[in-house]
Amino acid sequence: MTTEATTPTTPVADESTVLARIATLLRELPDAGLEDAEIGRDTLFHDDLELESIDLVSLSGLLREEYGERVNLALFVADLELDEIIELTVGRLADFVVASLRATEES
């Protein structure tokens, strides 16, 4: 399937670019107080950033705007066990985005 009409072009699904982009989206979350937060691969979504599951929903929408329908964070989160949700890092989110982008590039 193609979503070229609505999907901004992201030529290479580069890991550090995606990580940096997710960090920016998180810093811009309204009222999250993360404007100056240090966000890296190992940053914990819940314990370090004090984000909640509702923030994952917001982030899911922002990623869709950014990368199109091929990045479905809600589907990824739905497949996580409780322990995996507790230990969710920004790096794991980035890996998921990169894998989704590469999967569509290859197809």
Added chain:
Amino acid sequence: MSRYLIVVPPLTGHINPLAGVAAELTARGHEVEWCGYPDRVRAAAGPAAVVHPCTLPATGELVRPPTLTGPAAFRFLWEDFFVPLAEAMAPAVTDAVRAFRPDAVVTDQHAVAGALVSERLGVPYLTSASTSAELVDPLADLPKVAAWLTDRLAALRREIGDPDATGDPRFSPYGVLAFTSRALIGDTADLPWDRVHLVGPAIAERPGDPDFPWDALDPSRALVLVSLGTANTDAGARFLGEAAAALDLLGERVQGVVADPGGQLTDPPPGVLVRRWVPQFELLGRAAAVVSHGGHNTVCESLWHGLPLVLAPIRDDQPIVARQVAEAGAGVRVRFGKVTAPRLAEALRTVLDDAGGHRAAAVAVGRSLRAAGGRRAAADHLEQLVSAHPVASARR
């Protein structure tokens, strides 16, 4: 005349609504006894309450470090508190049912032993939802987490319930009393409607405070109450400090009152009244707005008085309740762990400014909460439960 057994965990917010229902049932001539933790029950329901005492689990009372939030708090809550609590309470609930022979049981959703023992002994029971959060299926988007909880509830059922029974013990097949209203939970929530009774808050008479310095309050300024409820005494030091500073920033127009049960504000600003204990319900009658962590009882009592809210949810059901209030337009939410005094002052200005519509929305939600019937509606449902199952007690 019927006999009702009320089963509750050692959590004040879960006992308070049922204390109102117990008072109503007693006033109608029914016999009410409790199964739970005597000091907690009597603090809410009065010194004359008859309580079948339960032992605490080995893990003790619910104490969580302030930093334990989000999904980790959820795991702790079930694994280290509600599940061991059910195992610890089950023998006492069984004994209480056999000794008191109630016509019906009403059990808090999180005192799971009440539901499982009732189903095993064949007593009709309603579950009590002391918060609106469980009604909106908060784990709908997290199926593996929902399955994790279902597995634990199933294991408890094999241990203390009827192994052949099915269904979620938090939602009794006989019905659920939910102390909230449609205006708060929102239109989109999909409920098992025929058995969830939205009765609104059941507000019980609570003792006032003869020592409260009412004269110290400046009636020319808008009264703002800051309260983090009864269960977060050690979690709130930073937040209470920012809140007191925010009240000071607004000191020209706002008279701040801060409930500080842990005595953590050692040097509050001069114009702000800080007390370990406050007569919350009386204060709400005079207040213009409330700052809270989003505990369901405080939120409903505030909305009952038509007061807009600034909510700083800490964990558990609070983020969901805060979202419901924000979506109803009756308040704004801030981040508990991150909000600063200037940001909190700005949020308070937003809800105090009537042009923003928060007060009007709060008044509308308050109207729906009052119209839901409260303790009387809850007592009606309990009476109907017994008339629908009249021979239940004779069988045992």
